[in-house]
Amino acid sequence: MWAQGLDGDLNSIYFYAVLVVALWYFPVFWYNNSSNSHGWKLGVDTSGISNSIFINSVVDPTEKKILLVDDLISGQYKPIDTSCAPITIYLATVNDYDPRAVSLFAHTPDRCWTEGGWVIRHIYSGSFNLLIGGRKFTFEKRIFDGFGHSELVFFTGVVSGSPLPFRLDYNYPLNIEAIQLGIPNILERGWFSGDSCWRRDPRLIWRPMWESFVSRKKLDGSIQFLRVSTQVVDGRVDMAERRLEDFLYRALRFPNYNTNFGG
Numbered sequence: 001m002w003a004q005g006l007d008g009d010l011n012s013i014y015f016y017a018v019l020v021v022a023l024w025y026f027p028v029f030w031y032n033n034s035s036n037s038h039g040w041k042l043g044v045d046t047s048g049i050s051n052s053i054f055i056n057s058v059v060d061p062t063e064k065k066i067l068l069v070d071d072l073i074s075g076q077y078k079p080i081d082t083s084c085a086p087i088t089i090y091l092a093t094v095n096d097y098d099p100r101a102v103s104l105f106a107h108t109p110d111r112c113w114t115e116g117g118w119v120i121r122h123i124y125s126g127s128f129n130l131l132i133g134g135r136k137f138t139f140e141k142r143i144f145d146g147f148g149h150s151e152l153v154f155f156t157g158v159v160s161g162s163p164l165p166f167r168l169d170y171n172y173p174l175n176i177e178a179i180q181l182g183i184p185n186i187l188e189r190g191w192f193s194g195d196s197c198w199r200r201d202p203r204l205i206w207r208p209m210w211e212s213f214v215s216r217k218k219l220d221g222s223i224q225f226l227r228v229s230t231q232v233v234d235g236r237v238d239m240a241e242r243r244l245e246d247f248l249y250r251a252l253r254f255p256n257y258n259t260n261f262g263g
Helices: 002-030 061-067 109-115 172-180 194-200 203-215 237-251
Strands: 052-056 071-079 087-094 126-132 135-146 149-159 223-231 252-254
Touching (some): 061 071, 109 135, 109 172, 126 237, 149 237, 223 237, 237 252
Antiparallel strands (some): 052 071, 071 087, 087 223, 126 135, 135 149
């Protein structure tokens, strides 16, 4: 009896030992992020692409602290031809992502621009894929109205130089909810403030982790948030879209490998 009990205990120990080892090494086999891409970062040509001049914007140091970013490029490409609308770019980088910190991807235009007084034109909201340098990036597309003009905005996320495996649209339903409830001023009502935002839509917490797991792309290494925008002139959304797409093809790059996306 004693020997049988000992054999049973040993089998349990072996079982749990194997289970612990399997769980420990499971991420190594599950996630297909290439180890040599850990340090890759998306870059932009701030020297000024053809027929434009890059004007750097002064960034408040407190903004970097709030977003917990290491690098922040913010500025505007102004065409030499003054009849053309300028393009604004914002690229925030966290060199080594810490999942315990507030995610950089929580601060999308659906939240921050709305808090700043802009209004989303929902009929134009959606997403699209853009193939750049053999990589398929999923961009969110929005038109914001405010301050006397309309602005077309594209934004996306990057992890270790590769496209983010999920969309950055989880703040968008909160805008729809606010409109349905007839809330005129989202900022004053604290619609996106603090814990209330997370309680109303728990997807802000679990969705990035779940979609990262399902896609087998670990949120590891550097993470970046990219936003580009331009004014919609004379209601020509199509012209604004072509302007931004052409800019992305020409300006994006991997500086570590000296490889232009645009070829």
